[in-house]
Amino acid sequence: MATVLKRRFLDNTDILAAMGIVGIVVMMVVPLPASLLDILITLNISGSVLTLMLAVFAEDPLEFSALPSLLLIMTLFRLSLNISTTRLVLLDGYAGQVIQQFAQFVIRGNMVVGFIVFAILVIVQFIVITKGAERVSEVAARFTLDAMPGKQMSIDADLNAGMINEQQARDRRKAIQQEADFYGAMDGSTKFVKGDAIAAIIILFINIVGGFISGVAMQGMPLLEALQKYTMLTIGDGLVSQIPALLISTATGLVVTRAASDKNLGEDLSKQLFRNPKAMFITAGVLILLAFLGLPKLPMFIVAAALLGAGVLLQKSSKVSVVEETEAARESEIEASKKPENVLSLLQIDHMELELGYALIALVDVQQGGDLLDRIVLIRRQIASELGFIVPVIRVRDNMNLQPNQYVIKIRGSEIATGELLADHYMAMSSGFDDDSIPGTPTKEPAFGLDAKWINAKYREQAELNGWMVVDAPTVLATHITEVIKRQAWEILDRQDVKTLIDHVKEQAPSVVEELIPEILSLGQVQKVLSNLLRERVSIRDMVSILETLADQAQVTKDLDRLTEHVRQALARQILQPLVGKDKVLSVITLDPQIEQQILDSIQQSDYGTYLALDPKMLQVLVQGLTREVEKVVLKGLTPIVVCAPLVRINLKRVTERQLPQLMVLSYNELVQGVQVQAVGMVGMNHAS
Structure with missing residues (x-):
């Protein structure tokens, strides 16, 4: 029975709260009997004590997040009680036993002492407690709002460094937002407490003057008797109102001043004092x-x-x-030595790692002005926007085995790229001609292999005026990381990443996912197709079109290379968009039909897909011819693009991606309408000579 009543009460707390607030407002208008006022005054005192105790035992300000609203309700409740008691004092000269007994108990029949005690109480509350709590709330709200961007960046940095996961990051962001909202609300709610203290002073004089006039003019009481009676009632009324207000103000001050603690007040005082x-x-x-x-x-x-x-x-x-503690530590060491060693954590390999020499640690140290972690967060967002997949967390750690200025980028524990930085210098990249007027240390830009120099900061402006491109060390490293991710995206993408992408698509287009996976293709097969696209830097952001194409074409063939070509055809406009200019002209290199036919005849099928079994001499002729044509196209300032048959395209790309990584290979089916194709070269058999 008790459980049922408790459940019904909890289910209807919103209705009870609404009725309570309406009842408080009604109290200001409807006269209440003295007996009911005694109960309400007692309820006001007990509520104030309860609020103070909750503030004392709270370990975190957000544990009492309802305090701003509670302050408003309690202030409104006290003002309603003041109005009701004032009405009874002026009409009947009596406001209930609580006020009567409270006045007699505190002031003991001495009006002067009672008035002085009440005045001191109001001054203490208004000038000391309320003003202090108001100022602390204002400063706390201001500093909390100012610190929000830094806290958000810190969360992003911890997430990027792998110290927390996505759920923990969301929880921290939510806590920061709640903290800002709480202190902002507290800043406003303390104004109600301040106004309540001012109203108490005004009500005091109104009650004394009004009561004196009512007693003498309306009830015919002698002057001294009326003054004594109404002063005692007024002071009693003020005391039963201001003591709860003082408790509430103290609770407010306790909550807003405990932001730097994670324990309750008793534990803090006992441990620190x-x-x-x-x-x-x-x-x-x-x-x-x-x-x-x-x-x-x-x-x-x-x-x-x-x-x-x-x-x-x-x-x-x-x-x-x-x-x-010493004995406990010794016993724990003995127990730990007896237990079998847990080596499972040693088996985990991070998707991506960035190892830094000790001279580069300042790049990630926020206190030294390092912003590399923030740049990595932006890199992950950029890759998600450009290539359409979420880059896993990049762990950043120092490695004392590296040279002081060296860094290493790893994927799945294997070194992919390395470079050296001078953290306090700028990299000036060559403008195309030698310029010895700017002193510096010759080097190579790590991402694209351009000629460059490390120059001192004082030569930066001069280098820029001479046409050099000048960037700082964090930008050089961030650019290198970005290029590594783009180049190795197909290798970084795993099945769990694909599962995350497909789950996201399922929220928007569940039918296409349900049709394709797992009835037609497995998750692993979809991953292979997506990897093939990323290998040639084709964005997989349009996952709906990709999955729809796979669902259609996988009914005919399960060959992943053919499925990749069908998807590329579906994404043809997206692929061509960065390659054509405003004139919609696409400059391409073509293949001699004889060479193209030989490539077609050399395509072999295996359990791992298709491969090109081309004669070595023929392959050499092909690569040499493509190299010459690519050099001609690049000298013209054009992007090197080869167009060939769909079945030839993927195999030709695979045999040329090592020697000619910058070469784009398109199929005829990817040339959409509206794009004018212009041949600027052709690879023929005569390149063998």
């Missing part, structure tokens, strides 16, 4: 000295003795805890 016995001994000595100088000896000696005793106990417990 009583952790050093020397401080207690010195304090006790000061008290004893003051006692001998003439201050009351009994209280000084009592407190000093208590501090000395606490210091001795704390000193003994510290020694015992050190011994216990």
Whole structure:
């Protein structure tokens, strides 16, 4: 029965909250009996104490995220009670037993003392607690909002470095947003508490003056009797209102000042105030000295003795805890030595790694101005936009075995690229002619192999004026990483990455995924097709078109090379877009029909796909001819492109990608309408001579 009632209560808390807020507003208009006011005043006091206790025991400000709204509701509730009690005081000269007894208990019949106590209470709340909490909330909100970009970048850097996963990054971002919202709301809600303190002062004088006029003019009371009666009621009313307000203000200050702690207030105070016995001994000595100088000896000696005793106990417990920790550490080492070693973590290989020599560590150290981790985040976004797949986390670590200025890029534990950087220099890339006027250390740009120099920062402007392209060391490394990813994207992409991409497509176009996988093609077969596309830097961002084409063509053939060609034809406009200019002219190199036929006749089928079994001499003729034509095209400032039959295309690309990696190979089926093809060269049999 209790469980059912609890569940019904929790299910209807929104309705109860709405009814409570409406009831608070109604209290301002509808007269309430004194007995009901006694209950509501008691509820106000208990709610304030509960709020203060929750603030004391909260370990994180976000644990009490409802505090800003609660402050508004409690302030509105107190003002409603003030209006209701003022109505009863002025009409009946009586506002319930709580106010009556509270006034008699606190001020003990002395109006002057009661007025002074109330004034001090209001001053303490308004000037000390409320103003302090308001200022702390304002500063906390400002600094929290200013720190948001840095915290977001830190999360991206940790994610990129592999220290956290995607879910943890999302949780951290959500916590940062909630923290900013909380402190912003607290900054505004403290204004309600400040206004409540001001209203209490105004209501005090209204009640005294109004009550005096009501007692003398309407009830015919003597002047002194009316003044005494209504002053006592007013002070009692003010006390039962301001003491809860003081508790709420204190709770507000506690919450907004505990941003730097992860424990509750009691644990923090006990650990930080009583952790050093020397401080207690010195304090006790000061008290004893003051006692001998003439201050009351009994209280000084009592407190000093208590501090000395606490210091001795704390000193003994510290020694015992050190011994216990040492023994525990020794026992854990013994137990660990007896257990079998867990070597599973040593088997994991990262997708990508960036190892840095010690002289390059500053590039990733934010405190030294390093922004390489932020650049890597941007690289991952750029690759996702250009090639359509998510680059796995790139782990960045130092390697003392490298040269100080050396870095190494690895994929699946194998070194793919390396280079050297001078972190405090700029790289100036050649403008096409020798220029010895700028001193520097000759080098090669690592991504594209261009001639370059490492120059001092003071020569940067001169180099730029001379037509050199000047970039800093982090940009050189970021460019190299980007090119490595683009070049090796087909190798980086694994089945888990493909599963992630397909799951994303399934949210938008579930029918095409359900039709293709796993009924027609397996996840591994789809991965091979996507790898074939990435190998030639064809973007797989349009996954819907790719999967639809595979679903159609895989009904006819399961040959992955043929399926890749069909997908390329479906993506023909995307492939040609960066190759044609505004005039829609595509300059290409063609093959002699005789050579093309020999290539067709040499295509062999195997369990691993097709391959080109071409005669070595013929292959040499082909590569030499293509090399000559490519050189001519490049001298004209054009992109080297070869056009051939669809069955020839993929095999021709594979045999030329080592010697001519910059050569684009297209099939006739990829030449869409609207593009004018212009032959600028042809590879024939005469290139053999």
